Amino acid sequence: MAGDRALPAPAALVRLAAVGFLLMLCSSPAAVGVVSARKVGQTCALDRNCAAGLHCETCVANGNVRPRCTRVAPVDPQTKARDLPFNRYAWLTTHNSFARLGQRSQTGVAIATPWSQQDTVTEQLNNGVRGLMLDMYDFRNDIWLCHSYGGICQNFTAFQPAVNVLREVERFLSRNRAEVVTIFVEDYVESPMGLTRVLNASGLARYMLPVWRMPKTGGDWPLLSDMVRDDHRLLVFTSKAAKEAAEGIAYEWRYVVENQYGTKGMVRGTCHNRAESAAMNDLSRSLVLVNYFRDLPAFPEACKDNSAPLMDALAACHAKSGDRWANYIAVDFYKRSDRGGAAEATDKANGGLVCGCGSISACNANGTCTPRHGRTPKGIFNASSDAAAWRPPSSLQWQRLVLLPALLAVLRL
Structure with a gap:
């Protein structure tokens, strides 16, 4: 009918699907099921978000209501x-x-x-x-x-x-x-x-x-x-x-x-x-x-x-x-x-x-001490948001290098 809205062309559907897929691959780790190895003091949701030797918990008594990675095992x-x-x-x-x-x-x-x-x-x-x-x-x-x-x-x-x-x-x-x-x-x-x-x-x-x-x-x-x-x-x-x-x-x-x-x-x-x-x-x-x-x-x-x-x-x-x-x-x-x-x-x-x-x-093998650099001050944690703190793991680096240009090419179609 004359008043009906035209259906999207197949090419347009392909472009939309490609854009969505590429954005998913290049977005947050949660979107692709990647679990980052968080360090001491960084926010987390589960123990598996934290690096080895750490676990995820809150410390409300100290005012830390957001779960963070904390140490379990000594060296x-x-x-x-x-x-x-x-x-x-x-x-x-x-x-x-x-x-x-x-x-x-x-x-x-x-x-x-x-x-x-x-x-x-x-x-x-x-x-x-x-x-x-x-x-x-x-x-x-x-x-x-x-x-x-x-x-x-x-x-x-x-x-x-x-x-x-x-x-x-x-x-x-x-x-x-x-x-x-x-x-x-x-x-x-x-x-x-x-x-x-x-x-x-x-x-x-x-x-x-x-x-x-x-x-x-x-x-x-x-x-x-x-x-x-x-x-x-x-x-x-x-x-x-x-x-x-x-x-x-x-x-x-x-x-x-x-x-x-x-x-x-x-x-x-x-x-x-x-x-x-x-x-x-x-x-x-x-x-x-x-x-x-x-x-x-x-x-x-x-x-x-x-x-x-x-x-x-x-x-x-x-x-x-x-x-x-x-x-x-x-x-x-x-x-x-x-x-x-x-x-x-x-x-x-x-x-x-x-x-x-x-x-x-x-401690070094020869009895000397290794200088400590860039330590987070006591009681201060990473103030950046989870999204800002995240960096893509090496397994996703190729996606950023290859798929972003592909995304731009699709958008120019």
Whole structure:
């Protein structure tokens, strides 16, 4: 009919389809299913948007409501130096490593005690955690991991038999022949040879560093490389002094100085020793443990605690410990931060211990430090939008070079 609008010619349809297709290829990464590897502090939607060793999360407690890529794993100090004494390394440590968020008790009763971590012990070890804090109790004619009170494990404070988690550690050590793990036992076990039995049952006893190899009056520990060579790749410390003589398990505070745990230990600028420990600057103990976690674990606040305040606490304890950097840095919810978190704190301590640099990532094989250039200031993230920050990956570069001229040619038809 005369009033009907004419249908587009086939050539016009082809041109429109070509323009749409070319624009899709040359536009944002989301349009073609490309996932960019975002760096620390850049915005993200999913963990897979972030580079290796990072994950995607928010830190509302610090005012960061947009999800950003944050660090999980510290740099392995063995990539820089293997032949230093063990007390010249720092290790990321998890407080109440067994108390996983949302976990139910293997008694079948709902847990009525706080959780302290987000993932399993195996996942923690795979993410670079090398220190584990485990609370062990006599329970049900066995040794259980409990987060309890009064020295008594209850159905609603019991997580699981200790042998289960210790077997996770054994599997990790058997598959990773160069790794060393430390276990700090908050020890409520009264049954005779109870710790020895559970260590034997898990298969871990064969990895334990003998007490006779530990320095009693300060000084250097065995070389890390020697510990690996001799397969003495597990340190176990107990909070009960008598068990060193009775079971050959090292009494922690004969070898370690440790600051006050809990909220009292988080006062800015302070680093007091806990009651059982010698003074932080007592050089007759060669290892330094820094705790930084609240009396009651707080998942929302942990990202703030594990950021700038943790770095401040690390520096304060360095000053109070005779200018010694922490060998163990213990936190709740180790994956939570607003940027580098507990991983960055561990890198800082390793930088000081291994080569005297500001971070282990700056250490060179010859003992010098690599200058750091263009670092984003603390607390400041990339302010550009996702679209402005995106750059096409190499797999799309040819499309830009070839298809854009083709698009212009189509438009001239």
